[in-house]
């Protein structure tokens with residue numbers, strides 16, 4: 169079947185098509201757009217610094233920050249800090265996830281479990297994690313366990329609630345279809361609800377590991393002698409603003425990378441999902 | 446005044462006896478269905494129409510065993526309904542396919558609890574994929590299919606394990622007019638080939654009459670049967686029946702009933 173062709177196809181206006189409501193734009197344009205604002209900020213930063221509008225103590229120029237990064241890289245500090253921090257992030261997030269997944273799934277499916285956990289979790293997620301540092305030291309000592317505990321506390325409660333929502337958001341008729349096909353509750357849970365909720369849960373993973381990164385400095389605030397967060401806090405003592413800036417940007421970069429990896433993995437794991445684009 | 450749709454004659458496949466259903470909504474009792482009596486014979490095709498919220502889905506869910514009556518009883522071949530069973534297949538408006546399974550996977554999944562031998566299952570899957578016109582799409586995922594194709598998978602999934610009853614809740618409601626027409630003819634063909642009892646809910650009066658042996662009109666708030674109308678049009682039916690004067694007369698009657706109910710609902714400020 170072919171539609172009748174008009175003899176003179178109207179040339180489409182290219183420029184206007186970038187500003188259509190909800191209209192897709194070429195991938196390359198979308199990708200390139202992401203660099204525009206960072207590049208502009210970089211330019212302003214460089215101008216402000218090189219024109220001497222602000223003292224280097226308050227705002228070192230981009231070059232000195234890059235220089236600091238190079239120093240850390242060549243001296244091996246960066247690698248050591250990053251591996252210690254990544255280890256903490258991964259373990260803290262993984263432990264939170266291992267607990268949050270079953271809790272969230274059960275909360276989403278059984279009103280009783282929701283009733284049992286909801287008040288506790290909803291309260292706990294507003295507790296300031298920084299305030300728990302003294303207790304965490306008392307309970308978990310001053311080793312890696314304490315850092316991981318802080319990351320766990322910062323991640324777990326939100327994550328459990330989000331996974332509960334992921335589970336609740338699946339089409340109720342999928343469950344009903346399973347019932348009409350003669351599957352038991354347990355089978356429906358494992359073979360229908362879980363796979364149906366998985367793309368959403370994966371997205372929750374992506375978002376929550378981002379939050380775990382934001383707790384890194386808090387986790388390394390006390391009794392740490394290495395780590396990306398620790399390096400930033402130490403730099404404060406010597407007013408090494410370039411170290412602070414580099415550390416902060418580097419954590420942001422690692423967070424971005426994590427996000428990207430999860431997105432990519434999600435896309436290939438859940439090709440079948442209508443949510444994945 | 447209650448119209449009952451009880452029949453004399455052979456024992457009905459589906460028998461709905463004095464069924465009512467109340468919901469409790471924020472402490473208040475809402476009577477969704479007051480009292481329905483309805484018999485449906487083997488291999489009958491019954492359409493149910495009525496204004497939005499009159500309890501069509503509630504009734505169908507109860508027949509399907511997905512919901513329980515507050516009063517009265519539903520029996521399938523004389524046996525009281527106690528939960529869903531593999532004697533009934535269900536098709537939902539939202540397609541509700543398992544997105545992580547292929548077309549074939551979805552249909553095969555429905556056979557898992559069947560006692561057919563493996564070779565028989567293979568044959569059944571193949572047969573129903575063919576019957577709904579999806580040969581060649583066995584390995585496709587639901588995401589890759591159009592709405593009409595998705596609903597054809599859902600129909601195959603609901604029939605492959607050989608239930609004697611097919612329950613359909615506005616199955617074509619989300620489809621465009623052309624696809625809808627094709628799906629109606631396909632459904633009639635499947636119904637003629639496979640001899641199942643069909644209960645079909647729709648908002649579309651043409652569709653209800655075109656497909657059915659009987660059209661049940663539900664009155665709203667609370668739901669009860671307003672009319673039980675036998676459709677005397679030749680089978681097998683084709684779209685030509687739509688221009689039959691008898692068709693027009695049926696349509697006028699059903700539309701008048703529905704209009705009355707809609708006005709009533711508007712008057713009660715509930716529509």
Ligand SMILES: Nc1ncnc2c1ncn2[C@@H]1O[C@H](COP(=O)(O)OP(=O)(O)OP(=O)(O)O)[C@@H](O)[C@H]1O
Nearest residue numbers: 468469470475477496497498499500501502503504
């Ligand atoms: N689980 C429920 N809890 C509370 N009220 C409900 C529930 N299910 C249905 N109802 C109410 O019962 C009435 C009948 O609902 P039902 O879904 O059966 O209507 P319907 O005829 O299928 O409507 P539609 O044509 O819009 O699908 C409505 O007033 C609805 O609000």
Ligand SMILES: [Mg+2]
Nearest residue numbers: 501502503614
């Ligand atoms: Mg309905």
